[in-house]
Amino acid sequence: MRKIFSSRAVVTIIISLIVIVGLIAGSNWWAKRTNTPPFFQRFGNDLAGGVSRIISVPTTAIGRSANSIGNLLDTFEENRELKSKIDEFAQDKVRLQTVEEENKTLKNQLKLKATLTDYKTVSAVTISRSPTTWQSQLVINKGLKSGLKKGMPVLSGAGIIGRISEVNTTNSKVALISDTSEDANRFAITIKGGNGDVNGIVTNFNREKNQLIMSQVTSENQIKAGDLVETSGLGGVIPAGLYVGKVSSVTRDDYGLSKRVNIEPAADLGNVTTVVVAVSQIGAQ
Amino acid sequence: MAFWQLTRLRVVYPALLFFLLFVDGSLMAGMGGILTAFPWYILPTLTLVWLFYAVQFEVDKDMPFWLYVILIGILFDMYYTGIFGTYTLAFIAAVAVMKQLHKILDERLLSGISIFLIGLIVYLVVTYGAGFIIGIANVSLVTFFAFEVLPTAVLNIIVVTICYYPTWSLFQFLK
Numbered sequence: 001m002r003k004i005f006s007s008r009a010v011v012t013i014i015i016s017l018i019v020i021v022g023l024i025a026g027s028n029w030w031a032k033r034t035n036t037p038p039f040f041q042r043f044g045n046d047l048a049g050g051v052s053r054i055i056s057v058p059t060t061a062i063g064r065s066a067n068s069i070g071n072l073l074d075t076f077e078e079n080r081e082l083k084s085k086i087d088e089f090a091q092d093k094v095r096l097q098t099v100e101e102e103n104k105t106l107k108n109q110l111k112l113k114a115t116l117t118d119y120k121t122v123s124a125v126t127i128s129r130s131p132t133t134w135q136s137q138l139v140i141n142k143g144l145k146s147g148l149k150k151g152m153p154v155l156s157g158a159g160i161i162g163r164i165s166e167v168n169t170t171n172s173k174v175a176l177i178s179d180t181s182e183d184a185n186r187f188a189i190t191i192k193g194g195n196g197d198v199n200g201i202v203t204n205f206n207r208e209k210n211q212l213i214m215s216q217v218t219s220e221n222q223i224k225a226g227d228l229v230e231t232s233g234l235g236g237v238i239p240a241g242l243y244v245g246k247v248s249s250v251t252r253d254d255y256g257l258s259k260r261v262n263i264e265p266a267a268d269l270g271n272v273t274t275v276v277v278a279v280s281q282i283g284a285q
Numbered sequence: 286m287a288f289w290q291l292t293r294l295r296v297v298y299p300a301l302l303f304f305l306l307f308v309d310g311s312l313m314a315g316m317g318g319i320l321t322a323f324p325w326y327i328l329p330t331l332t333l334v335w336l337f338y339a340v341q342f343e344v345d346k347d348m349p350f351w352l353y354v355i356l357i358g359i360l361f362d363m364y365y366t367g368i369f370g371t372y373t374l375a376f377i378a379a380v381a382v383m384k385q386l387h388k389i390l391d392e393r394l395l396s397g398i399s400i401f402l403i404g405l406i407v408y409l410v411v412t413y414g415a416g417f418i419i420g421i422a423n424v425s426l427v428t429f430f431a432f433e434v435l436p437t438a439v440l441n442i443i444v445v446t447i448c449y450y451p452t453w454s455l456f457q458f459l460k
Contacts, residue, residue, distance in 0.1 A: 021418060023370035028419045031367045041363055048307070048364040055304070056311040063315025128310035129317055130365035131328045132372070133412040133433065134421045136321075137365065138314065166367050173367065179421065207424050210323045271318035 035150045035167065042168045049139060049171035052128045060126075060273065119239040122146050122277040127171065129272075137165060138174040140275055148172050148277055151237045153187070155276045159243040159266035160231065163187070164277065176269055177212060178205050189214060189244055190232035191261065196221045198261075199232055202244075206262070211248060217259040223250050229263050239278055294459040295348045298339065302357055305331040310365065326433045330441050332357060333379060333408055337401045337445065338452045340383045341392065344460065354380050371415040379408035394449055401445050402438055409434050 036042060124140040142148055144167050152164045154174045165175035191198040191214075198221050204213040217223075227247040233240025245265040253260050312329040313320060320327040336354060339345045358373030366372070383404040390396035413429055416422035424433075 020370045020374045024368060024415055024418055027367070027369040037367060041367075044360070044363050048360065051303075052307045052310060052364075055307040056314060059308065059311035059315040061315075063318075066316065066319065126314050128307065128365075129314035131309040131313040131330065132365055133328070133409060133429075134416040135366050135368070136313075137367075139310070139364075205423065208324070208428050268318070270321045270323075272314075 031166065036144065037166060037168070045166075045168040046143075046170050049127065049141070049168065052139065053141065056127045064273070120279045122148065122279060124275050124277060126272055126275060135179050136176055137179070138162070138176065138272060138275070139171055140174055140277075141171055142277065143168045143170045143172045145169060147279065153231070153238045153242060153278045155242060155278060156267055156272045156274070158268070159245060160187075161267045161269060161272060161275065163238075174275065177202075177265060177267075178207060178210075178269055187238050188232045188234040189229050189263075190240075191223055191247060192228045192230070193221045193223050194227075198223055199234070200261075202263075209262070210265070212245065212263040212265055214261040214263060215253060215258065217261055218257075219259075223247055223259070223261055225249055242278060294344060294456075297459055298344065298348060299353050302332065302335050302353060303360075305335050306357060306361060306364075324428075324432050325436050327436045327440050328409075328433070329444075330405065330408070330437065331444065332361070333376070333405060334401070334441060334445055334448070336376065336380055337383055337397075337404060338448075338456070340380065340387050341397045341400060342453055342456045343387075344456050345384075347460070351377075351380075368419065371412055374415070375408045375411040378411050379404040382407045394446065397449065398442055398445060402442065405438055405441060406434060409437065 031037070037045065122142055124142040124146075126138050127141050128139040130137045130139075138154075140154075148164055148167050150164050150167055153160055154162050154164060160177065162174045162176040162179070164172050166173040186201055186203070188199065188201055191200075198217060198219045200214045200217050202212050203215045205211070206213055214229075225247055229244040229247060231238050231240055231242040231244060243266050245263045245267075247261055248264040249262045251260045251262070252258075309329045309331050312331075320329070336357075339350060354376050355373060358376040359369070361372040361376070362369045383400050386400045386403060390400055409429075413422060413426075
């Protein structure tokens with residue numbers, strides 16, 4: 001009978017598998033321990049980041065125009081709705097509505113501005129995103145030179161989207177909250193409950209439901225769906241008051257001893273073209 | 286075959302391979318809204334498509350192909366994940382499987398698609414396994430196949446089909 005594998009091939013395959021598994025586990029362990037990667041890796045990443053920046057220009061433009069086309073379609077819908085309202089209401093009512101809308105957005109902006117005073121912000125542009133099964137990370141165009149450090153929270157649009165996981169000289173990687181690795185989404189949060197705040201830590205992300213999970217909650221304070229969740233600032237690196245999302249449901253854990261809170265994240269992790277890195281003034285050494 | 290013709294393929298092929306590695310990331314960033322619209326999770330794998338073309342059109346014999354595969358795997362790991370080994374192994378495994386299958390199947394488009402499909406599944410399954418080793422896999426195998434492998438295969442097979450003959454012509458020109 002013809003052998004499919006010679007014994008030498010089997011030994012080679014086994015040894016290479018052991019080496020690769022060791023490499024994966026080892027480099028993962030090393031990446032968690034260090035703030036910046038070793039010189040060679042950093043140099044390579046900076047170089048790759050440069051190439052990526054050039055290539056991202058046309059693809060980002062295409063992506064943006066696809067979004068604008070989507071927006072344009074929405075605009076058409078919106079326009080039609082508004083027109084029908086004009087028919088129904090008098091001119092002054094439309095005017096009142098516009099002013100009210102404007103007032104609401106301005107108020108929202110002011111509120112965000114007030115919380116922004118606690119920390120300094122560094123804005124950055126997304127140049128790439130890992131096309132990988134796990135650890136979908138963003139590569140942003142700011143790094144050590146702009147004062148970024150590992151662990152800093154990254155915001156986009158409505159709320160927090162992740163944390164800096166690796167800092168190179170001119171670019172850095174952002175681990176998204178949808179990532180289960182420990183350095184991505186384990187941050188201290190507080191739920192603004194009906195009768196007092198509930199503090200805790202994000203313990204997991206349920207990718208199948210697109211929800212953050214805060215488990216081992218023993219507080220007796222009432223939590224209900226729709227309650228707002230924000231960062232508590234405990235730990236020092238992440239400033240307080242960054243919007244995380246809303247409570248979607250509260251369940252008991254497997255033993256019935258503590259509560260498990262499912263949180264709907266506010267930020268859209270799909271379309272992230274620009275981000276803001278929050279540099280806590282308290283945490284800054 | 287003249288030496289300069291051999292060199293032409295040796296330059297153009299890795300240059301495009303290198304370029305496509307970054308195009309994958311840029312596509313993921315630029316079109317993230319569409320590609321990761323919940324519950325779908327679609328990956329552009331143009332790098333793997335390009336490696337497949339080399340296997341399918343047998344241009345791998347005219348250049349240090351395995352070296353390119355290993356180097357692109359290391360670069361991928363370094364730039365996109367920071368964890369070494371996963372994608373290096375995924376690229377090597379996928380290419381090895383595609384090469385074996387190519388010996389059995391022919392150069393017709395449908396055979397090519399089957400080879401690529403199996404290669405892509407191997408590639409994705411290796412990354413799934415690697416996620417388990419470091420404890421970051423948080424999706425069940427069923428969800429993984431339904432919402433990631435399936436749509437990723439559909440998207441990339443469309444790309445393979447559209448670019449099949451143009452790439453074949455390009456390789457004929459470069460050879």
